[in-house]
Amino acid sequence: MRLLPLAMLMVPALGLAGGGYVTLPGGSYKSVLAYEDTGGTVTLAPFELMKRPVTNAEFLKFVRRLPQWQRDRVPSVFAESRYLAHWASATALGSAALPEQPVVMVSWFAASAYCEAAGARLPTWNEWEYAAAADATRADARADPAWREQILSWYAKPSNQPLAEVGQSPANHYGVQDLHGLVWEWTEDYASMLVSADNRTQQEQDRLQFCGAGAIAMDDRENYAVLMRVALLSSMEAANLTSNLGFRCARSIDEGTP
Amino acid sequence: MKILIMLLALALMVATAEVRCAEAALPQQSVYQLGDSFSDHNGQDFALASRRGKPQLVAMFYTSCRYVCPLIIDSAKAVEHSLDADQRQHLQVLLISMDPDRDDVAALKATAQARRLDSSRWTLARTSRDGVRRVAALLGVRYRALADGEFNHTSALVLLDIDGRVLARTEKLGTAPDPAFMQQVRAALGSQHATAPHAGSAPD
Numbered sequence: 001m002r003l004l005p006l007a008m009l010m011v012p013a014l015g016l017a018g019g020g021y022v023t024l025p026g027g028s029y030k031s032v033l034a035y036e037d038t039g040g041t042v043t044l045a046p047f048e049l050m051k052r053p054v055t056n057a058e059f060l061k062f063v064r065r066l067p068q069w070q071r072d073r074v075p076s077v078f079a080e081s082r083y084l085a086h087w088a089s090a091t092a093l094g095s096a097a098l099p100e101q102p103v104v105m106v107s108w109f110a111a112s113a114y115c116e117a118a119g120a121r122l123p124t125w126n127e128w129e130y131a132a133a134a135d136a137t138r139a140d141a142r143a144d145p146a147w148r149e150q151i152l153s154w155y156a157k158p159s160n161q162p163l164a165e166v167g168q169s170p171a172n173h174y175g176v177q178d179l180h181g182l183v184w185e186w187t188e189d190y191a192s193m194l195v196s197a198d199n200r201t202q203q204e205q206d207r208l209q210f211c212g213a214g215a216i217a218m219d220d221r222e223n224y225a226v227l228m229r230v231a232l233l234s235s236m237e238a239a240n241l242t243s244n245l246g247f248r249c250a251r252s253i254d255e256g257t258p
Numbered sequence: 259m260k261i262l263i264m265l266l267a268l269a270l271m272v273a274t275a276e277v278r279c280a281e282a283a284l285p286q287q288s289v290y291q292l293g294d295s296f297s298d299h300n301g302q303d304f305a306l307a308s309r310r311g312k313p314q315l316v317a318m319f320y321t322s323c324r325y326v327c328p329l330i331i332d333s334a335k336a337v338e339h340s341l342d343a344d345q346r347q348h349l350q351v352l353l354i355s356m357d358p359d360r361d362d363v364a365a366l367k368a369t370a371q372a373r374r375l376d377s378s379r380w381t382l383a384r385t386s387r388d389g390v391r392r393v394a395a396l397l398g399v400r401y402r403a404l405a406d407g408e409f410n411h412t413s414a415l416v417l418l419d420i421d422g423r424v425l426a427r428t429e430k431l432g433t434a435p436d437p438a439f440m441q442q443v444r445a446a447l448g449s450q451h452a453t454a455p456h457a458g459s460a461p462d
Contacts, residue, residue, distance in 0.1 A: 075284075109392070112392070192401060
């Protein structure tokens with residue numbers, strides 16, 4: 001992290017943007033997380049999102065450029081010990097981590113550092129949810145039972161199969177791929193999602209860590225796939241990682257773009 | 259004789275190098291691995307690693323908060339009050355704002371003065387938005403900005419050892435300190451006395 005200002009100057013040479021970014025127009029949409037203060041309606045500024053999740057090959061470039069993120073050097077406070085454990089070595093991928101597979105086994109700190117080095121950031125939950133509401137033709141396909149069924153069928157698959165390569169799924173309405181069906185993805189504010197409106201008063205302290213959901217109306221109980229994602233992300237700590245959790249980066253339109 | 263002196267000199271150099279190395283290398287689990295730049299309520303910039311050497315009581319808050327945040331300061335004060343004067347001198351308190359947009363140095367300073375916080379032990383600090391996210395993640399504090407400018411947040415006092423490792427945390431706030439947490443605070447101050455008997459004589 002200390003080297004990041006230097007790293008940002010190297011962005012053009014780094015090649016960390018992979019499949020590149022697509023622009024999403026933003027606007028208002030109904031989030032599955034209906035917080036008391038927002039009622040669930042979210043307004044987003046236009047932003048850019050990586051078309052595909054970050055791959056092993058791209059993450060390898062990153063750790064070669066910023067060796068403090070190699071698995072034998074990263075402090076345990078930023079990534080638990082299994083960080084990139086499926087790679088052949090600290091600087092080689094090997095047969096269990098193919099170049100075009102999405103990178104997984106990365107902590108939130110590592111994912112954030114990658115995006116920062118790429119002149120970007122992790123998407124917010126709202127940005128991710130908004131992008132993921134689209135199917136191939138509609139900006140918001142969430143009310144379509146057939147589409148929901150398709151997403152849920154992914155969650156029903158066992159997760160011990162090797163991950164597919166990125167970019168195999170059809171692009172959605174915005175041109176984004178792999179939001180469903182490949183990996184879970186970190187978001188910038190994953191840690192804030194279940195913090196409830198109740199915990200500003202001491203009386204509520206005991207309830208706040210895991211019972212924050214009390215302040216979120218699950219208006220959309222049918223949207224089980226998205227709620228599962230919320231549950232997974234909010235159970236993570238920032239140094240945690242799993243074999244199905246990857247990420248992609250986002251950029252605000254008014255900053256970080258040439 | 260000459261050789262002996264050279265050997266002695268060499269041994270001394272090696273020993274010095276080892277000491278320097280031990281000072282420089284932060285533990286893997288140290289929160290002080292975070293490289294972000296912070297500013298204190300007097301406008302001085304610092305890195306978290308500069309807090310090395312004394313145990314720290316750390317919490318996150320924001321100055322415009324009306325409910326829990328005053329209680330966070332009260333709770334940290336309560337921890338201090340349960341210590342004897344000597345122990346108190348060896349504990350530093352670091353409160354980090356989760357609201358960098360509004361909590362500039364002046365706002366932090368005003369709160370430090372209004373709450374009569376002793377600057378020799380208490381530091382109110384701010385960092386960038388990204389830095390807030392990172393330090394909150396390290397401290398296990400979760401927060402979300404609300405539409406009305408307030409924040410939802412978990413409230414915790416976190417005890418760091420002299421090298422920035424998390425020793426203990428409590429979410430039991432109030433003017434009567436959490437006994438289990440106090441025990442850890444005293445233990446940290448005790449072990450610090452044992453390992454650094456001259457720490458008190460160094461000029462601050």
